[in-house]
Amino acid sequence: DRALFENSVGGTAYFNVEVWSDGVWNRVEQLSNANGSFDWENIEVDITEYSLGYVFKVRFMAEGENSSKIISWFLDNIEVYHYCASPENLYYHVNGPNICELYWSPPVEPMKQSVFQSLLKSEKLKKSLIGYNLFWMYDINPYSLLDHTVDSFYTYYLPEEGNYFFYVTAVFESCESGASNEIWVPFPPPSGINENSKNNIIQVFPNPASDMINLESSVRMSQLCLLDYSGRSLQCHELQNQIQTSLDVSSYEPGIYLLRVDTEEGRFVRKLVVAR
Numbered sequence: 001d002r003a004l005f006e007n008s009v010g011g012t013a014y015f016n017v018e019v020w021s022d023g024v025w026n027r028v029e030q031l032s033n034a035n036g037s038f039d040w041e042n043i044e045v046d047i048t049e050y051s052l053g054y055v056f057k058v059r060f061m062a063e064g065e066n067s068s069k070i071i072s073w074f075l076d077n078i079e080v081y082h083y084c085a086s087p088e089n090l091y092y093h094v095n096g097p098n099i100c101e102l103y104w105s106p107p108v109e110p111m112k113q114s115v116f117q118s119l120l121k122s123e124k125l126k127k128s129l130i131g132y133n134l135f136w137m138y139d140i141n142p143y144s145l146l147d148h149t150v151d152s153f154y155t156y157y158l159p160e161e162g163n164y165f166f167y168v169t170a171v172f173e174s175c176e177s178g179a180s181n182e183i184w185v186p187f188p189p190p191s192g193i194n195e196n197s198k199n200n201i202i203q204v205f206p207n208p209a210s211d212m213i214n215l216e217s218s219v220r221m222s223q224l225c226l227l228d229y230s231g232r233s234l235q236c237h238e239l240q241n242q243i244q245t246s247l248d249v250s251s252y253e254p255g256i257y258l259l260r261v262d263t264e265e266g267r268f269v270r271k272l273v274v275a276r
Helices: 115-128
Strands: 002-006 013-021 024-032 038-041 057-064 070-075 088-094 099-105 129-138 144-149 153-157 162-172 183-187 202-205 212-228 233-248 255-263 266-274
Touching: 088 162, 088 183, 099 162, 099 183, 144 153, 162 266, 183 266, 202 255, 202 266
Parallel strands: none
Antiparallel strands: 002 038, 002 070, 013 024, 013 057, 088 099, 099 153, 129 144, 129 162, 162 183, 202 212, 212 233, 212 255, 255 266
């Protein structure tokens, strides 16, 4: 966290964040007093290229014009932590009656200063990557750990009809990454619906939403239910084979919810974000 209190705008005084690595101090962030005073703000600075695999130091330096315009730079709550990159591009392919093949790309390492450093640190990252945790959710049930694997692919046998959701995390020696993109796997695919268009059967907008949401469907809808992320039903409405409807979510706290829609082609579940 940092703040600046000054008497007047200057633009000639600076606050630097520097990281020492391989015998050299490297500037990774600089702030000036060009826009005047500001209250406490939280910032994050990526120091990966100077710290990954190395002993390093961090310092904070004020430099520039020695002027009475500056009252003081303030610094507090310094935290240095390990950021673990997430897997990317999770997708699936249904191979056979109930065989779901999941694929994803390994985490991408940040850019490096030189070819030598890039090769050195990539090898260290490779060694520190233990494997991947695969998470799944069935219909309205909460997410849970499905399995751990050292490969960037996984074969899952879908046990019964329904809506399956998956995401994957990367597990390193010292931490676990955030989630990859989430994918939805309906089983079986709705009849008469092209595999490439099944995700477009139910459209929800706006999403995120603050008050009213709209739903449009390419097939007739019979029931709409709003559920919290644990699967608890909050409200349900009969839709009388409509293809359009709306829902008021203004009374709900910001967070993640689920929309369960019953149609003539089966049941669909959509994630809804309420934000203000």
